[in-house]
Amino acid sequence: MKILVPVKRVIDYNVKVRVKADQTGVETANVKMSMNPFDEIAIEEAVKLREAGVATEIVAVSIGMTQCQETLRTALAMGADRAILVETAAEIQPLAVAKLLKAIVDKEAPQLVILGKQAIDDDSNQTGQMLAALLNWPQATFASKVTIANNEAEVMREIDGGMETVAIKLPAIITTDLRLNTPRYATLPNIMKAKKKPLDVMTPDALGVDVTPRLKTLKVVEPAKRKGGVMVADVAALIDKLKNEAKVI
């Protein structure tokens, strides 16, 4: 079974993002970039399925600028077998990502696509569900446990108020939540090996996909700052403040 895993290059989760002075977006120059954390979990899950003998090949896909090759090399070092970059400098929104991925799924015919549930830059949480819709495949979003057997995926999902287990027929889409697994670190020998693994580059045009954005960003601003609070000396002072100043108890 072949598994496709899309990965996105985003500002590293430890970086404090800064809004540009001209309000057109956030500062990305000279900022550390990494693989979206949920996509690392997706790669890890695919590698685990291959180690368990369920999967035979893992193809990592990224969409974006040339530098996304670094993200793909990380995926290869973690255990993906080969990589595809859809190279473009244009802004690609989730609907266009889903269309590009559909075109790649049509070529590659995987049985499973595992995606991160959301990217930590635009926080959209859409792409997996959209890809499932375009392919008319079932979906199991926000996965915290995955078992594959008898041409079905049994997936435990994180929902509001608890957990839900769904059984979906393959081929299918799974999106990862935080607690599905703990991604491995790429070891130095594996990083070296990853440099020799195949990485194909193609363009949205070659895949026949119109990637014109549907949403226009008019401005990006910083959130309103909370006013600095006060430190209180003891519990009695805290209760006094909550009762008489904030009036919340």
Place this chain on the structure above:
Amino acid sequence: MATLVIAEHDNETLKPGVTNAIAAAHKIGGDIHVLVAGSHCAGAAAAAAAVSGVSKVLVVDSPSYATAVAENLAPLIVGLAPAYSHVLASASAYGKNVLPRVAALLDVMQISDIVAVESPDTFVRPIYAGNAFATVQSSDKIKIITVRSTGFDAAPGGGTAAIENISAGVDAGNSRVVKQELTKSDRPELAAAKRIVSGGRGMGDGDKYRSVLEPLADKLGAALGASRAAVDAGFVPNDYQVGQTGKIVAPELYIAIGISGAIQHLAGMKESKVIVAINKDPEAPIFQVADYGLVGDLFTLVPELTAAL
């Protein structure tokens, strides 16, 4: 112009978030219809009809919708969508699961997690864990939107909408719910609670989390929450998590105990009206967003606070 709000419910009552989505629909303007798709869901339909501003409730009662299977719900909504300018749902696990599937089938880019309506085609949404807010304008004919509950005060009751039954779609047959394990609790739901007591890594372990925080939550009538660190360490179930990828909350009172305040956690709670932080580390980032900070040993301070209330 008319808006269809997709109601999440348990067949009897509406889930928190639905009335906030209806409030967002008010801001957009035009007629508001609500879709209640379920099985034996007359109770939920009646609840939707009683929300102020709703003019019609569409009810589809079928075993196919007994559980919220996106594969079945999406085609149903897609069939209804052309009659509307906007389709809204709460940005809950339910809305996030179902609505992008609808959007893709309609060839529309979803607008996720809006916190404000600027005009019928322009909305404000948080990006980068709420460290920036983007104002976006949609060029799509139908706007598919998920609504962050904390951005909109719930629409009040007092409505008398008409209820109309519609026919069910085809069961996709490729997905089924095997089981649900819902956390049983007499406490308010985290997403809708007016007061929240939240614990972090500083609680030490699950037993201490419960023995120290539950009495305080009981006294305050508060919901219990947690940081990712506390959930990852197994102190509490996953659905306690407050943060960028967990629940986004904005109660009147949020008490963060033993939580250092990673940006991902702050993203989930910094819209709270009043924030109290109790932490032994005076340098903890949580104090930068707290209205009232108390430095010290939580195992002494929290029981003291509980006893004094």
